[in-house]
Amino acid sequence: MKTFKKILLALLLIIALTIGLTYALGYAMC
8 A cells, every 4th residue: 555655646746747847848938
């Protein structure tokens, strides 16, 4: 169960980073 939580946290972090990067790129393009 502990490892599953770690994997879930890592996935959430990756998703957040991807969204942040996409938003930053979109902001820079305009």
